[in-house]
Amino acid sequence: MAKKSITININGTPRSGEVEDRLLLVHFIRDDCALTGTHIGCDSTHCGACTVLLDGTAVKSCTVLAVQADGREVSTIEGMEGAALHPLQEGFFEEHGLQCGFCTPGMIMSAKHLLDNNPKPNEEEIRCGISGNLCRCTGYQNIVKSVQYASNKIQESESVGGE
Amino acid sequence: MIAYKFDYKVANSIEEAFSMLSSAGDAGSFISGGHSLVPAMKLRLAEPETLIDISKIPGMSGVAIEDGFITIGGLVTHAEVASSYIIKESCPGLAECAGVIGDAQVRNKGTIGGNVAHADPGSDYPGALIAFGATICLSSSEGSREIAAENFFTGLFDTAKEQGEIVTAVKVPVASSSAYAKFPNPASRYAVVGVGVALNMENSTCQSIIIGVTGAADHAYRAKESESILNGSELEENNIEKAASAVSESKEMMNDLVASADYRTHLCGVMLKRAIAKAKYRS
Incomplete structure (x- = not known):
């Protein structure tokens, strides 16, 4: 073959x-x-x-x-990183969205897919969006906060850009 | 984990897929989303020598509605079914079912055709498709045929599909009062038990109800005993209780590390009640 x-x-x-x-x-x-x-x-x-x-x-x-x-x-x-960290990367940094960091690349890519399709997810939608990603440090609370941070940051930069 | 060696081919038309399979013989297998087959190949539980990718074949994608039937192409992913406006409107139970399969990434790749062809006993679609009166559309080099979902699932990973046939589409009649309730395995998200219900209520009376059960036995089945208890009733609590205790009556429940047969029997009743409550609310 x-x-x-x-x-x-x-x-x-x-x-x-x-x-x-x-x-x-x-x-x-x-x-x-x-x-x-x-x-x-x-x-x-x-x-x-x-x-x-x-x-x-x-x-x-x-x-x-x-x-x-x-x-x-x-x-x-x-x-993910352009001239600066992507808002999701920044969110994981600011909100302590990682402990050991092993799940982080996958978490961020799943969250990227989520935010691309649903820019303002609520907490339940975020948890559903990352339900195919396991964090064995069980740091889900902060991962959810990190995604919320990124969602807010993207909204803010878009509203500034749109004015 | 690495699969045994195989030869991967891409079919650009359904005719090409049939001819590739006919050259490969019994050692050939079709692949679309690959989310049942690739894991099985990595575990070396499946060892096709020729893998024929059918995901680029035109005419097997998309969702359409005509004359009271929704036609879902065999290559439509679970994510597409879950988010389809047509399906949410015309068969909400099916969108609900697709939305609880696996997780987001699995739903992005897995297809309805591959799912029904694989017929995993813990798969969600079979229970829902039986309940909603779906028809499985098959094609091979010999021609095309259609078979009711109720008669399609015949055993553990076994269906009425012959080697060489492709699931080109699934047709589902419009069923606005449809629902699916599932108790997922917390690790794999397969259904420990899943129950689909299609309900037709008129003047508070149940004119007809169809119940499909997956996860419980070695293949999905229609729970006719429970249906006959509920047909013509007003879905009073005592009738629902009777129906709930009959859902598993004549079937041998699976008994494994995930759930005992007794627990599955119990879950069948609970999931039936939840599915009826949701379907009734939508009627």
Whole structure:
């Protein structure tokens, strides 16, 4: 079984590789592209540490084949920071949204998907939005606050920009 | 965890998918969202030699409503069903069911066609689709056929679908008084027990009720004994109690680490009551 040539646009940069069909997207991101911000936790579709955006949609990259992402766009935690920290990153910093930090990249990518689709989520909607991400430090209270911080910050900057 | 080696192919049309599968024979498998199949392959419980990606086949996406039936393409994700305006309006119980499958990321990838084809006993859709009178639309190189959801789920991970058939769509009749209630496994979010109810009330009398149960037995089933207790009644408390104790009556409940058979029997009744209450509220 010959390897396949794939090109995945990761954080705006085309990344090409010759991969086995069975290679998981998370391994392509971490091992072939050396983007190790995306974590592998349970490796069984439960914990969400490997969450990335695939064409803007949050998915668990341990359950997607790299060949399935060929020609598509992937965003990882490394792509979040622009000139400054993304409001979500700032929120996790300000609100102490991480303890050990293992779940944080996945949490932030899930929260990004949530805020992209629902810019003003209430607490229940935030908890539902991150329900596919486990924090074994059980720091959920502060994670929710971090997402609320980011939501407020994005609203504020948009209202300033709109005036 | 790494799957056994396989050959991945992308089908750009349904005809191409059939021809790829026919070359692969029994060792071939279709994949769409892959959220049942990939985990099984990683655990090496499934070992297809050829994986045929059907997710790019045109004409199997989208939700449409016509002549009292909602048609949901086989490639429609759970997130799309949960947020579809058509489905929320015309079959709220189905949107409710899709919205409690797994978690957000799983709902973004998993598809209704893949879900019913896989037929996990703890899957949510089967119970809801049986209750809402859905039809599963299948196609193969031999032609197309339709089968009622009630007759589709036949056993543990087993359905009436033949090797080589693709679930192209699921058709659901409009059922505004529909509801789904579920007791999730707190870790996996699979249904320990899930109950779907479609209700037709006229002048405070239950003209008809259909009840579908998932998670409880080795495959989803229709709870006809409970239905017959409630048909023609005014859904008085004593009748609902009788129906609740009959939901699991003739079925062998699963007995595993998650829940004992007795506990599942109990949950069947509780979930039925919750689903009826929600469906009644919507009528």
